[in-house]
Amino acid sequence: MAEMAPRRNLWQEKPDDARDRIPPMTQALHIRSYSGAGTLHDHDHAQLVLQMAGTLEIEVGGHGARLSQAVSAVIAPGEPHAQQGCGLNRSLVLDLPAAALPEGALDRRFLPVPEAARRLVEFADLSAATGTLPERVGGPLLRLLLDSLWQNARPCPFAPLEAAIRAEPALDWTVDRMARIAGMSRSALYRALAEARGTTPARLVTATRIALAQGALRQPGRSLAELAAELGFSDQAALTRAMRRETGRTPGAWRALWGTPGP
Known part of the structure; x- marks a missing residue:
């Protein structure tokens, strides 16, 4: 996807407080605008995406959503994702180590944005519009954003179920089996x-399998027939149909996005 250069790098620092839960690494808080067709990519750090203005279509791990000032995205290290802007848009993007996030934060890809977090995003937007945010403000701002986003968030009730499907995607995932795992x-x-x-048990299984297929297609030479069997599809054609239906792209198109040769 075509991505504009960051408008402002608000801060880049390492914590100096031993009590800080954020481990040392280069961290950054950016303001970005997105346009053009989405390109699948990943990175080795966690990322939070909050909207300052407009909306942003995003796909994370095979699941799609439209981000707004009320909905944010949580992206785990190594998780494939792609964005596409909807008209004029502006996003606050936080790059940070996964260990900086509260326990269980990576169990859910999309998170409601409470009023306190929206106010902090507005503060960052106004500060960036009038000049560079002082470095001493960056660390506290990040910690306040993390606290406000997860202060009242409930654990994702589907995390154990999704983990079980990812661990054994080829199982016969009946509704009874899924209900038992979900409690x-x-x-x-x-x-x-x-x-x-906005989905069903069957669609959850399919979406999880497709997300695994997207990652597997990064590996050169993977046979689609072998991959289909590993993921619980009846054959290569069933995998291709499901992938086209769920993502709008065929396995060959995903390989092209990854730049991965086929078998």
């Missing part, structure tokens, strides 16, 4: 997935 009844699982994700 819910069948009807409660259907209800919870519909309300939280």
Whole structure:
């Protein structure tokens, strides 16, 4: 995807407080605008994306959402993702080590933005518009953002279920099996997935398998027939159909995005 150069690097520092939970690494808080077609990529650090203005279409680990001032994205290290701007847009992007995030933060890809966090994003936006944010403010701002984002957040109820599917994607994932792992009844699982994700148990299994396929297609020479069997699809054609339906791209198109040769 075409990405504009960062408008402002607000801060770059290492913590000097031994009580700080953020381990040493080069950290950065940027303001960016996005446009053009999305390009799949990943990085070796965690990333938070919060909207200052406009909206941003984003796909993280095979799951899509539209970010706004009310919805943020949490991207784990190594997780494939791509963004595409919707008209004029401006995003606050935080690069930081995964260890800086609260426990369980990486269990969910999208997070509501509470009022306190929105105010902090507005503060960063106003500060960037009038000049560079002082370095001494950067660290406290990041910690305040983390605290405000997760202060009242509940653990993702689907994290154990998604982890189980990722561990054994070829299993016959019946609704009964999924409900037991999630600790819910069948009807409660259907209800919870519909309300939280707008999806169904079957679609959750498919989306998780497709996310695994996207990552596997980065490996040169992977046979689609072998990959389909590993992920629980009946054959190569079923994998191709599901990938096109879920992502709009075929396995060959994903290989082209990754720059990975086929078998």
